[in-house]
Amino acid sequence: MNKPKKPPKFAEYLLRWILPDYTDKDSLGDYEEVFNTIADQRGYKSALLWYLRQILKTIPDVTHEKLISKISMIKNYLQIAIRSFNRHKIYSSINIFGLIMGITSFILLSLYIRFELDYDKFHARSENIYRIATEDQAYLYRNSYKMAQTHPALTLKLKQEFPEIISAARFWINDDIRVSINGDSFYEKDFLYINRDFFEVFSFDMATGSKESIFIDPSSIIISESIAEKYFPGKNPVGLIINFEGTKDFHITGILKNVPQNSHFNIDFLVSEENQRIIFDRDIETWRAIGCYAYIHLDNNTILDELEERISELPGKYFYEDDTQRKRRNISYSLQPITSIHLRSDLNFEIENNGDIRMIYIFSTISILILAIACINYVNLATAISSVRGKEVGIRKVVGATRNQLIKQILFETSIYVVISFLLSAVIAKLILPYYSSILEKDIMISFNESLVLLPGMIILIVVLILLAGSYPAIFISSFNPGIILKKGLSWNSGRSVLRSSLVIIQFTCSIILVLSVLVIGYQMEYLNNKDTGYIRDRIITVGIRDETLIDRISVLKDELSEDHRIVSVSASTRLPCNIDWQYRIHYPGMPDDLFMSMNFCIVDNDFIDLYGLELVEGRKFSDDHPSDKQGAFILNESAMKALNWDPKGEYEFDFYLDGEFKTGKIVGVLKDFHFLSMYEQIQPLYLYSGIGLESFTPRFISIKISDGPIDEILDLISAKFLDLSPDYPFEYSIIDDAYQSAYRTDKQLGAILRIFTIISVVIAGMGLLGLAIFTTEQKFKEIGIRKILGASAGKIMLLLAGEFTIWILISNIIALPAGYYLMNKWLGNFAYKIELNMLIFISAAIMILTVALVTISFQTLKASTANPLDTLSSE
Amino acid sequence: MKLLSRAEELVLLAIWRLQDNAYCVPIREQVQDVSGKEWTFGAIYIPLHRLEKKGFVDSFMGNATAERGGRSKRYYKVKKRGLQALAEIKKVEKAMWDGIPEFSIE
Secondary structure (H helix, E strand, C coil): CCCCCCCCHHHHHHHHHHCHHHCCHHHHHHHHHHHHHHHHHHCHHHHHHHHHHHHHHHHHHHHHHHHHHHHHHHHHHHHHHHHHHHHCHHHHHHHHHHHHHHHHHHHHHHHHHHHHHCCCCCCCCHHHEEEEEEEECCCECCCCEEECCECHHHHHHHHHHCCCEEEEEEEEEECCEEEEECCEEEEECCEEEECCCHHHHCCCCEEECCCCHHHHCCCEEEEEHHHHHHHCCCCCCCCCEEEECCCEEEEEEEEECCCCCCCCCCCCEEEECHHHHHHHCCCCCCCCCCCEEEEEEECCCCCHHHHHHHHHCHHHHHCCCCHHHHHHCCEEEEEEEHHHHHHHCCCECCCCCCCCHHHHHHHHHHHHHHHHHHHHHHHHHHHHHHHHHHHHHHHHHHHCCCHHHHHHHHHHHHHHHHHHHHHHHHHHHHHHHHHHHHHHCCCCCCCHHHHHHCHHHHHHHHHHHHHHHHHHHHHHHHCCCHHHHHHHCCCCCCCCHHHHHHHHHHHHHHHHHHHHHHHHHHHHHHHHHHCCCCCCCCCEEEEECCCHHHHHCHHHHHHHHHCCCCEEEEEEECCECCECCCEEEEECCCCCCCCEEEEEEEEECCCHHHHCCCCEEEECCCCCCCHHHHHCEEEEEHHHHHHHCCCCCCCCEEEEEECCEEEEEEEEEEECCCCCCCCCCCCCCEEEECCCCCCCCCCCEEEEEECCCCHHHHHHHHHHHHHHHCCCCCCCEEEHHHHHHHCCHHHHHHHHHHHHHHHHHHHHHHHHHHHHHHHHHHHCHHHHHHHHHCCCCHHHHHHHHHHHHHHHHHHHHHHHHHHHHHHHHHHHCCCCCCCCCCHHHHHHHHHHHHHHHHHHHHHHHHHHHHCCHHHHHCCC | CCCCCHHHHHHHHHHHHHHHHCEHHHHHHHHHHHHCCCCCHHHHHHHHHHHHHHCCEEEEEEEECHHHCCCEEEEEEECHHHHHHHHHHHHHHHHHHCCCCCCCCC
């Protein structure tokens, strides 16, 4: 006989793990014996197969056997759970209700968080895609400038210089273009000029047509599904023509599937980058300007720091002509993982307004707090009820139930509550989702398939909830000593109220912190809304200028508009006062010759300052009386004067670098500081330049101040005038106050969401308190009756009942207020202009919660204290 | 007394037939031969444990052999109550089959 063969160890472990009740040493021996026989006759492999098959086939036999006994047990548990639910309807409904609200909130908040965290993860290679950001340092005097864009020339060198860069995509993007379809014109966004590697790096799919088509013929265009649906509903647009800016025809060769909403950039039109050259005559291989976005797909083992350094050496190698230039210019590049752009990047020239990682932290905290509050309700009420159920438990123990069985039973009961609440919450969340997404302006819809992906997460959530809510009651209840319980009964205050009161205190601490945050955020938003921005936002309409020919006829337009008496004044400028975010280089006497300084600027005409009611602290406005203003003059704001260390009364000259040469002009006045960026930022140095219409910086906006009266009529008039002068361009306007408000949109959404969930958390905590109040008074009915007979007044009894709860809430306040102060101070730190946190806010938060709590329990205490002692005492 | 289940009956009969050599491996072979189907060990253990719990069989440990990886065999022996149960089930079956009209399956 051969040496006996052994089945592999893992198989034996598997067997033991699956069938613990039927595998002891000798039965493993049975298996091994047969295994050995088969191995001898038919070889090791088939023996192994036999072994595994045995394991698999045994499972149904065994589970069947086990189920029968399980089912009867579960039946019993279920029966007890239903009975206990019926007996304690109020507490049980409070528990279920609290759990439903808590879980629904948790689901909604986590869906949002997941949505935000999933940005750009849909790209197949998202982990290895990086965006190249540019930092321009030393040629600027005193400040550096970090941008999301790069030099077009850079991307051309990347692949040939660095083998670890597998592909390098780049694109230009146009956000305000006029497309005409069948003679109708519209303004559209998200028009991308891409290179061939674009589709290598990103995972965008075509609905029809080929990706290559636009590179074969530069006058081809790919449009998105939503654009196809918008302009060619129900038709196949392939082969049709789209006109670009009235100058160039593109024929449609493909349709791109809509870009997922959680992409940090959207695509509506795709053309080859060659069009940058063809249409705009732009050098797409230049080192002299930035303008395109570059994304690279890296090899797995790339060391990022090293690559960043080596990429930053490229300008020195290919661009700088001599050493002085090398010394003067200091461009460096950094790599940003594509998946972190949405939440963690806030550079100049971001494609879209990105999200904020702090928002994610806030939301996750809230979701966990609400869930915790709901769980605490369960723990508190379940342990409280247990004193009533003491007899049941005692008898079970006497009859022979082990502690383990009792724990199992209570956990089972908890899981019924949790599972039912979870299922209802899922349905409710699904119903609320559309409203919720519209508040957040994100499409957080979830399909059935997607929710299956979340299944493991849901199961984990359910298990965690069961353990959180059920484990303490289970351990507590099962620890009863049957002898004592059956003899004396279990008193409600039997030593466990320390835990109960600390749990209530935790609940209310969380609620108070949330209420406090809502108050502070509300006040801060109100403060920003009401804060004087330093310019007028009332009854001013702005129109963007797209028609380049209109720029030459601005004075005609202004005259035409001013003819109507309802139009007070008209002004043209490069930016609007609510968002002067353009920066350009300047130079001033006394500064090192070969350096520049970057400063925000706006080129304006002579009416701008008056129209927006900007105030001067020194000097004069731009004016027609001074013909030299037309050649270029400057007005600086106070911050700029301070930054340059100039005396407002002095006379200075200033150079403005434009199109490769300096325009020199005098500084004619000093402007009082006004908020030309959002309130998050300090007021920066700023200059206004009078040379409107000078070469590159053409005016982009017309601002129109209108008199009182119906706005629609005036809009009709303005629209008619515009269409008269540039008939090909659709008329679109906005109101400056809307533009101003949009900067605070995210914080307003945050405020709205926070408000909703805060109310929910207070309601859940309040319900828990109500449950406890009902319970205490029920327990104390007799005590109250006796006290009344002995002469206690109703007021005294109310005090007795409410006193404990009041103390709990006061303690919560003491804990919550410093914590809330710390958190809110941190949040306010984002704002350059903010409210002071004063005592009043804290006191009002404290009083608010105290009132809610007292009102909640007062109904119950009132009922108890006014009840007739005869009724309560005669029941026995 | 509850009647034996079919699986219990098969196993109990196999043990009785094997007499001194009744441990799981031959029991399973015996049951497989009689029924003409493949049985997993699990399907044997379940009725076996049940029989033992009901007090129909006794078990005791035997010697260890190399082909069992040094693990000893557990032998089973039918007790008196087991024989009574077998007798009863036989009686029931006989009563069931008695006087039934002839039939044949093709």
